[in-house]
Amino acid sequence: MILLLGPIIGGFLTISNNTWRTTFWFCFAFGALVVIVSFISLPETFRDSKRFDVEEKLPTAAISSATIITAETSSTSVDTATINKNEIQQQETEARKKKVINPLRPILLLCYPHISLTSLAAGVAFAGMFTVKTIVPTLSEQKHHFAWQVSLSYSGAGCGHLLGALINGQLSDRLLLSSRTKRGGRHKVEDRITINIWPCCLIFIPGRLLLFGWSINNNLTYWSAIIGFGIQCFGVNQITSAMGAYWSDAIHPSQAASANAAGVFSSMVLGCCLSLTAPPMIDRIGFGYYSVFLAGLSWLSAGLLLIVKLYGQRIRRHFGFEQNVERKD
Structure with a gap:
């Protein structure tokens, strides 16, 4: 819901008398309110x-x-x-x-192939979405001459995230239990890579990128870009949620949080790299062909997930994660 309302509120704040500074004051006030309410109402969950x-x-x-x-x-x-x-x-x-505190220890988990490959796949999905978010204002102003209406360009993204979270919460659990039932009740960590991920990697995300890129490149209606952005965010939500659950199960239980931290680290690094290189690449080849580049990365990530789906159990056994290897419930 915040992803849906945040850009819209920000768009109206930027046209106030204090211009862009109002947005930061609003974020400061909202963050302070969240901290106070959380401190008062939420119970302590840390257990010594x-x-x-x-x-x-x-x-x-x-x-x-x-x-x-x-x-x-x-x-x-x-x-x-x-x-x-x-x-x-x-x-x-x-x-x-x-005991020595080592902040780099979670990153070392990327040495395990089943963590690094899935982190790259989730990172590609997130980085593509993050890159589009950073260039939407510039493209909307140049192609459609938007001002505060730029904030409405993110409405499709908010709807896509919201719909993706609702559907993924129900669909992933059902598909996981279905795979377990077909195997006679035996649990396998790679079941977390459910069948709904493949349409997202192969169709939704790359198709949306191509729709977004070429609609802007050919000066088509802005609705095609908004709808395309929503489709991409829907697919990204499916992938990142599934990978988060996989990282928690595919590693030692005491390292579950570290594995998720390593995966998020990969996503942020890729998002940074793609967003920095996007403007010069778009100026050189145009956004249409740049969207083809992003779509190709999405298809590549599907290949990485396929490797983990087929050989993930062997990889985990090779590196000694026997407690997470296929077991009988």
């Missing part, structure tokens, strides 16, 4: 595992000891429990000292 695990284990040990010892040996058991508690605390202190 070290603290709670110690407190839970010791009473259990004391109770089990009390059931098998007599009253004469109770003092000995208390001393033993105290010693065990001190040993546990000492081990935790040593482990905490040895």
